[in-house]
Every structure is written in structure tokens, then in C-alpha cells.
Amino acid sequence: MGLLSGAARCLVRGADRMSKWTSKRGPRSFYKGRGTKGTGVHARGGKFVVVKEMVPELVVPELAGFKLKPYVNYRAPAGTDTPLTAEQLFREAVAPAIEKDFKDGTFDPEQLEKYGFEPTQEGKLFQLYPKNFPR
Secondary structure (H helix, E strand, O other): HEEEHHHHHHOOOOOHHOOOOOOOOOOOOOOOOOOOOOEEEOOHOOOEEEEEHHOOOOOOOOOOOOOOOOOOOOOOOOOOOOOOHHHHHHHOOOOOHHHHHHHOOOOOOOOOHHHHOOOOOOOOOOOOOOOOOOO
């Protein structure tokens, strides 16, 4: 901490509330630690007994012959996939089902809800185009 920031910290009202939270500032039972689980119990006489069942066991898969590396460099080139448009999504998700029903002769223009079309946005928590949506 720099000299000026330390001086400013002392002058600000409530500077003590801004100091780091340590075991010296907490209650008697407070131990900050580092977020790990205990591996044993405290016994009489101030001794610590390690309990074998409490020691974490790390299970690591066999990575022999694994080609990927665990780190991706931030300088890695961006992906080559283009963003998905509404028309592409329609052609990939809905159009095959409509074409199949049309060929089978079971297509009904009155039952478009079967393909995911919603005629109104009433009752929706997040409405699409709430001012312009056709009613």
C-alpha cells in the first residue's frame, strides 16, 4: 500500500471498517483459512489428529495420448463460425419438419404452434418487440 493511500485511508471516516478482515478482527472462533476443508480433528492437549477418511482423494483420468492442452492462449485466433441468423435457425430447426409434414399431406396452417410458432406474446414475462408485435 502506498503512503498516500494509507494516509487517505486513515483520514476517511470509518477507516477501521475498510481494513482487511483477519482472524485478529473476528470473534474468538473465527479462522479465515483458505477455503479448504479440515482433514482431522483437534484432540485434547492441543494435538491435531488426521482422520484418513477426511483427507480428499483426487481422481485424475489417464491422459496418455491426449492431444488437447489445458491452457488456451489469449492470442489464439478467433473461431471461423459465422453468427447464426434467424433464417438459418429456421432452415435448420423448423423447415425440415414442415417439409416432411407437407410431403406427407399432414401440414395444417392453423396448427403452427406444433413447430414453435407463438401467435401472441401475452402472458410472457419477456415479450419480444412489445410495442411492435402483431396482435
